Amino acid sequence: MRPPASLPPRFGLDPARMRLPVSDEWPTIRDHLVGRVPLSAAEIDAMFAAGRFHDADGPLAVDAPYVSGGSVWFHRDLPDEAPVPFTVDVAHRDDDVLVADKPHFLATIPRGRHIRETALVRLRDEHGLPDLSPAHRLDRVTAGLVLFVVRRERRGAYQNLFRDRRVDKTYTAVTRYDPGLPTTTTVRSRIVKERGIVTAQEIPGEPNAATGIELLDHRDDELLGPIARYRLTPYTGRTHQLRLHLASLGVPILGDPFYPTVRDVPLDDFRTPLQLLAATLGWPDPDSGERRVVHSRRTLQAWEDPAGWLVGPVP
Known part of the structure; x- marks a missing residue:
């Protein structure tokens, strides 16, 4: 499945896709992410507020209901890298x-x-x-x-x-x-x-x-x-x-x-x-x-x- 048009590549990188398990355990997508993503609840809330989590239709609200078997896209934070000072x-x-x-x-x-x-x-x-x-x-x-x-x-x-x-x-x-x-x-x-x-x-x-x-x-x-x-x-x-x-x-x-x-x-x-x-x-x-x-x-x-x-x- 291709990323949503609302979340274009960043620095030439496609967003990461997270598949949501087939389950009714979580009332919202946020509840699932808090237990799955290695970030604090405050950091996840900040990402929702910045519109960084998307589904196929666009940015997700912090209270977006959980979609069993659905997908969420987002751009990962990139590590610091030593610039390679030569052209390709x-x-x-x-x-x-x-x-x-x-x-x-x-x-x-x-x-x-x-x-x-x-x-x-x-x-x-x-x-x-x-x-x-x-x-x-x-x-x-x-x-x-x-x-x-x-x-x-x-x-x-x-x-x-x-x-x-x-x-x-x-x-x-x-x-x-x-x-x-x-x-x-x-x-x-x-x-x-x-x-x-x-x-x-x-x-x-x-x-x-x-x-x-x-x-x-x-x-x-x-x-x-x-x-x-x-x-x-x-x-x-x-x-x-x-x-x-x-x-x-x-x-x-x-x-x-x-x-x-x-x-x-x-x-x-x-x-x-x-x-x-x-x-x-x-x-x-x-x-x-x-x-x-x-x-x-x-x-x-x-x-x-x-x-x-x-x-x-x-x-």
Whole structure:
């Protein structure tokens, strides 16, 4: 059920919907909310007075009768967030999709401590696209291309492309250079990610993750020493797959706060970003089959400007 027209998106975010239980226990909606919402009765009354609770017909009065099985919409109070001081660019736009060229440190979608400072919320707000939704995601610390669906009725068609592995993706990464590694290889392993643990891990067993790894270039940098630039082709989409596979080869991605060891990096520390970029994205049009390919305009700073990467600011 879509939110009521009387309660439009705020900062690009749709209001939260609360379903009312099928029951005759409460005489008013307010009585139900006092026992359910983690706010004081005075705070809930203030929200009613400000017209912040709505049903399908508009704002609710504090004495509005309880509607068994009904719905109430409201905008949640947003947490304080560290502003991410980098823009999210548009690499491609048509009637169906918008491909964002995301900076490092910007989450793809609202989650946890990141709500307004996300690519989805910024793009909805900046481009007036209330129905925009992601067809896939990138880690907050990874930069590059993310495909968003513009129209609600087209979401399924594009999400199915990712589900059916009909989307081609390549990444670039900067690591230390190890001359003992092959210039081209495919890493296969079994990766698991447990809920509540920030890192994934490789365990013995049937592989469920595969990554093609190709050395593009290497050089001796006067600041960083021997470094290498790789093209990565994920054949599967496990959490942190690319980061784990390079770390397992002994060449973790420069700036990685998780692999091989977890480092505590404050959310407002935008120095030395993870040197991983979602560089290309290709997909067939769901209707015509016409192939489309988009290239990121971003670069990896440790390769292009090592001194700037080491001291900031991030471009």
